[in-house]
Amino acid sequence: MFTLGIIVASDKGSKGLRVDESGPVIREMLEQHHYITRKYVVLPDEKEALAREMIHMCDDLSIDLILTSGGTGFSHRDVTPEATLSVVERLTPGISEAIRYNSLQITPRAMLSRAVSGIRKNTLIINLPGSPKAVRESLQYILPSIAHGLEILKGTASECARK
Ligand SMILES: Nc1ncnc2c1ncn2[C@@H]1O[C@H](COP(=O)(O)OP(=O)(O)OP(=O)(O)O)[C@@H](O)[C@H]1O
Numbered sequence: 419m420f421t422l423g424i425i426v427a428s429d430k431g432s433k434g435l436r437v438d439e440s441g442p443v444i445r446e447m448l449e450q451h452h453y454i455t456r457k458y459v460v461l462p463d464e465k466e467a468l469a470r471e472m473i474h475m476c477d478d479l480s481i482d483l484i485l486t487s488g489g490t491g492f493s494h495r496d497v498t499p500e501a502t503l504s505v506v507e508r509l510t511p512g513i514s515e516a517i518r519y520n521s522l523q524i525t526p527r528a529m530l531s532r533a534v535s536g537i538r539k540n541t542l543i544i545n546l547p548g549s550p551k552a553v554r555e556s557l558q559y560i561l562p563s564i565a566h567g568l569e570i571l572k573g574t575a576s577e578c579a580r581k
């Protein structure tokens with residue numbers, strides 16, 4: 419059982435100009451995989467606010483997994499990767515490579531996602547794209563492998579036995 423933090427980076431969502439559909443998709447899919455949602459926030463696309471929330475979820479709430487959605491594209495307001503890079507201590511590029519690899523089979527525009535992922539203390543942070551469709555497609559692909567990584571991070575699994 420792992421705890422989950424959800425951060426949706428969306429100017430429109432944070433102003434109430436669009437109902438956030440991506441956070442609920444994350445919540446529903448992760449709860450089906452027995453994660454417990456500790457916190458779910460919708461924030462504007464602002465690097466400092468996003469980084470502050472990530473640090474709070476990691477350092478104060480000791481959340482196991484933080485999933486962000488949105489703000490990974492080319493718009494000048496898209497700064498979720500930069501916020502993430504400012505707080506993580508170690509990168510986990512394979513996860514973001516896997517998301518892009520899978521998404522490229524669906525749309526060539528997946529190459530436009532600048533998403534990153536990494537570890538701060540005992541917390542794994544993963545950027546997902548903004549649209550609920552992209553969130554669902556990405557989670558379907560990575561979720562089966564993520565639990566094993568979290569077990570190793572928490573020290574509850576040490577062997578990488580093949581499955
Ligand atoms: N949280 C969300 N809930 C529902 N739909 C979303 C969400 N985020 C993105 N989308 C959908 O994906 C499209 C592309 O997302 P993008 O990240 O470019 O958002 P945007 O329209 O620039 O606005 P913002 O960054 O303020 O959310 C949006 O136009 C919208 O249809």
Ligand SMILES: Nc1nc2c(c(=O)[nH]1)N[C@H]1C(S)=C(S)[C@@H](COP(=O)(O)O)O[C@H]1N2
Nearest residue numbers: 488489490491521527528531547548552555
């Ligand atoms: N699986 C999947 N990944 C996807 C997409 C998609 O439809 N499905 N859309 C892409 C598009 S159009 C963009 S611009 C980038 C960045 O999205 P973001 O700015 O919403 O974070 O994610 C990409 N990744």
